[in-house]
Amino acid sequence: MSKYYGESEKMLGKVFNTANNLQDGAIIFLDEIDSLATTRDNDMHEATRRMLSVLLRQIDGFEQENRVVVIAATNRKEDLDPALISRFDSSITFDLPDQQTREEITAQYARHLTPNELAAVAAASEGMSGRDLRDICQQAERRWASKVIRNHGRNPMGHELPPPEEYLECVKKRRAALLVKPPEQGRRAMPGRGRWPPSVVV
Structure with a gap:
């Protein structure tokens, strides 16, 4: 322009x-x-x-x-x-990632988490995009690094890398910021107001 x-x-x-x-x-x-x-x-x-x-x-x-x-x-x-x-x-719609895809995306950024921990993060982040998951993982690392610095270089709770609780807390904060409805039992969470629809390639 x-x-x-x-x-x-x-x-x-x-x-x-x-x-x-x-x-x-x-x-x-x-x-x-x-x-x-x-x-x-x-x-x-x-x-x-x-x-x-x-x-x-x-x-x-x-x-x-x-x-x-x-x-x-x-x-x-x-x-x-x-x-x-x-x-x-042609027009191709890319929907929001499902549970398995969210686990795989999270695993790319949080390789130290166990399969069960990845599943927990993926379940808590239902209705979020791949970019949301990337930002959540980066925020968890920053929060953990800040705690380590404030603790004079000693790792809180003996963890070298962020524990799953850090990621879950960041999921909660991200959900509040994006106004995404939390997952409900037996129902798929859908994006709430303020969320973009899935990307479309035309």
């Missing part, structure tokens, strides 16, 4: 023209596509309207033999312009 009139559209056009001229093909990935391709209405800023117009023309202008693939990601598909959505061949 540029503050100068017409520069943003020109730069966007250059990206597509460069991809079109590559002999080996290219993949153009547009993250947060809703920031420049929202539904056209009277409140849309003129610059955004021009950017959307360029984007629609460029996608239409690709020829199949050029082997250029355009992928766009958004958390707010409902805000996208219908004309843009119609130019994509």
Whole structure:
């Protein structure tokens, strides 16, 4: 994006023209596509309207033999312009991770936890995303490091690394910050107000 009139559209056009001229093909990935391709209405800023117009023309202008693939990601598909959505061949929805996936994600950041401890953290974090789990693990490590420093380098409770209680406490704080409903017996917790819907690639 540029503050100068017409520069943003020109730069966007250059990206597509460069991809079109590559002999080996290219993949153009547009993250947060809703920031420049929202539904056209009277409140849309003129610059955004021009950017959307360029984007629609460029996608239409690709020829199949050029082997250029355009992928766009958004958390707010409902805000996208219908004309843009119609130019994509497929739409893929990525749901929030299930229990097993949450265990696997947590294991990537907290390798010292036992399978039972990972299962406990995963159960407590129902309704949260992979990014939430990453942030929870990082926050638990920071909290534990702070306790070690305040304890003059001696590990509290004899633990070298954060115990599962630290992760569970961080899950509780994250849940309160995100306004995600806690897991209920026999019911799948769903995101509450303030949570983004699952990511969508169109």
